[in-house]
Amino acid sequence: MAALPPSICTELATQAYVIKKADRRGRFPLVTSMTLDNYFTFDLSNGPIKGISGGAVAHAKGVQTGFVLVGHGRSPIGRSNPYKNDLVLAIRGTNSIYDTSTDLRANISLTEFGARVHSGFNSLFITLQAELAPYLSTVKSGGTVHCIGHSLGGAVASLVADWAKKRFNCKVKLYTFGAPKVGLHDFALKTTNALEPKNIYRCVNGGDVVPMVPVWPFIHAPYNAHEYRLDNHKLLRPWHHLMKYYTENCKAQSWDGINKDISFNSFRRVTLSVQNAQQVQSSVYWMNRLSEALITILREANLALLNSIQSGVANGLNLYDKIAMILADKSLHAMDISSQLSGLLACMLKFAGYGGHKIKELTAEVIRWVFERTLNMINRLAREALNTTEH
Amino acid sequence: MHLCPEVKGRVTLEGKPLVNQKIERSLTLEDEELDHVYTDADGHFSFVAKSLKSKLPGNIFYQTVVRIIVDMEFEGEIYNLWIGFQHGLKTPSEFKKHLLKLNAELSAEECKHHLVNPKKTSEEHYVSSICRWN
Numbered sequence: 001m002a003a004l005p006p007s008i009c010t011e012l013a014t015q016a017y018v019i020k021k022a023d024r025r026g027r028f029p030l031v032t033s034m035t036l037d038n039y040f041t042f043d044l045s046n047g048p049i050k051g052i053s054g055g056a057v058a059h060a061k062g063v064q065t066g067f068v069l070v071g072h073g074r075s076p077i078g079r080s081n082p083y084k085n086d087l088v089l090a091i092r093g094t095n096s097i098y099d100t101s102t103d104l105r106a107n108i109s110l111t112e113f114g115a116r117v118h119s120g121f122n123s124l125f126i127t128l129q130a131e132l133a134p135y136l137s138t139v140k141s142g143g144t145v146h147c148i149g150h151s152l153g154g155a156v157a158s159l160v161a162d163w164a165k166k167r168f169n170c171k172v173k174l175y176t177f178g179a180p181k182v183g184l185h186d187f188a189l190k191t192t193n194a195l196e197p198k199n200i201y202r203c204v205n206g207g208d209v210v211p212m213v214p215v216w217p218f219i220h221a222p223y224n225a226h227e228y229r230l231d232n233h234k235l236l237r238p239w240h241h242l243m244k245y246y247t248e249n250c251k252a253q254s255w256d257g258i259n260k261d262i263s264f265n266s267f268r269r270v271t272l273s274v275q276n277a278q279q280v281q282s283s284v285y286w287m288n289r290l291s292e293a294l295i296t297i298l299r300e301a302n303l304a305l306l307n308s309i310q311s312g313v314a315n316g317l318n319l320y321d322k323i324a325m326i327l328a329d330k331s332l333h334a335m336d337i338s339s340q341l342s343g344l345l346a347c348m349l350k351f352a353g354y355g356g357h358k359i360k361e362l363t364a365e366v367i368r369w370v371f372e373r374t375l376n377m378i379n380r381l382a383r384e385a386l387n388t389t390e391h
Numbered sequence: 392m393h394l395c396p397e398v399k400g401r402v403t404l405e406g407k408p409l410v411n412q413k414i415e416r417s418l419t420l421e422d423e424e425l426d427h428v429y430t431d432a433d434g435h436f437s438f439v440a441k442s443l444k445s446k447l448p449g450n451i452f453y454q455t456v457v458r459i460i461v462d463m464e465f466e467g468e469i470y471n472l473w474i475g476f477q478h479g480l481k482t483p484s485e486f487k488k489h490l491l492k493l494n495a496e497l498s499a500e501e502c503k504h505h506l507v508n509p510k511k512t513s514e515e516h517y518v519s520s521i522c523r524w525n
Binding site: 014017018020021023024025029031032033034037093150151242243244248251 | 417419423425454456458460469471474475476478479503505513517518519
């Protein structure tokens with residue numbers, strides 16, 4: 001099963017945005033590039049696959065908009081098309097008032113396979129399932145299902161890919177651009193094993209903060225494995241979340257021409273000192289180091305707690321409060337972690353814009369306050385990039 | 392933000408101007424906005440530029456797509472003079488250029504046109520139209 005070229009994937013992720021609403025004549029016009037035309041046909045006579053995104057209000061109103069553009073491999077005469085038996089599902093991201101409430105509420109819900117995922121992404125996915133099923137159950141033998149999406153669309157594409165593989169036993173490839181994290185460790189691990197890391201093309205721009213949310217214990221698939229790093233930007237640039245920056249950065253002819261990097265690994269041992277705080281910047285790099293350093297401390301201080309967090313047993317809104325309480329209670333630690341913890345908290349404060357503050361005591365209140373500031377900063381940065389209708 | 396630049400064109404059938412023909416323009420950001428004009432004695436028509444004061448796209452993070460359609464109905468058939476998509480807040484320069492010469496001969500096939508900004512070749516668009524630009 002051949003991967004789609006990067007430029008075809010960015011075009012599909014972009015085209016998914018134009019099929020949101022019909023015109024007054026009931027048409028969903030689509031104008032694709034000649035290259036895309038050579039490979040796939042898009043029949044929109046019955047419209048795109050529609051879904052309901054957003055909170056209870058949107059669901060109650062039943063506000064349906066186009067979400068998935070479906071393409072079928074073309075069988076050209078006298079020419080070969082490596083994708084002729086394939087199906088493409090291009091899913092759009094947030095683009096309206098109804099969509100934005102889906103974004104950052106990190107509530108957990110279960111997939112039908114029992115894995116823990118973000119309930120906002122899952123509830124949108126569930127509204128698409130009935131219409132997607134007939135396509136997935138009729139994929140030609142030898143055919144591959146290509147799931148593609150930008151932003152929220154990438155998160156939903158991940159759920160579609162997981163489902164297509166497990167429920168319909170399709171061959172699946174997943175391509176995401178600036179997608180947030182979909183689920184906890186169990187989902188990331190299971191979907192990585194089901195799809196295999198080589199079939200997951202998770203693309204990020206260096207300045208895009210959206211792939212960093214929701215924060216750990218949410219984690220990306222492929223689990224502790226590579227992402228495609230499209231540029232070398234180190235500092236956050238919220239607008240680099242826009243699809244056009246992904247398109248510009250993804251002109252390579254093949255995936256081999258794009259840098260691969262493991263930016264986060266939950267087994268990487270990271271210890272931070274108070275002195276490290278001077279180097280901390282508002283960057284994806286530092287967000288990953290802060291998470292890894294926290295995981296390192298938890299692993300060394302209280303492995304049972306780490307395991308229960310990662311398996312999703314301990315969660316909820318007060319998860320970080322719980323971590324703060326346990327980190328402050330020395331009797332629960334297997335070893336002395338106070339210098340590591342001071343280092344982590346100093347680095348977190350610098351990240352959160354409180355570089356001048358000095359931490360005197362490692363009480364639960366202090367630790368909780370630092371966590372809160374840090375999480376607020378990450379969420380503020382992500383909202384800037386995602387929450388498009390507030391201004 | 393720009394929804395649509397000025398549009399000028401002419402409609403003919405077998406080379407003869409179509410007189411008093413209704414030409415419709417549909418612009419969709421969130422909601423479809425419609426207006427229409429009629430061709431003159433020589434088949435000419437024009438639309439003024441249209442912009443929008445919306446709170447939505449004022450934010451640069453909004454994934455802006457404007458669907459621009461100019462079409463007409465003649466003897467029960469729909470003819471598309473322009474189907475194009477503006478991604479972002481600015482009208483592509485090639486859209487401005489081509490929408491000023493929307494010369495449609497109804498007997499021509501609708502086909503896809505690849506528009507590339509000669510000054511910035513990474514700026515390329517595909518539009519669908521029965522018009523020809525030579």
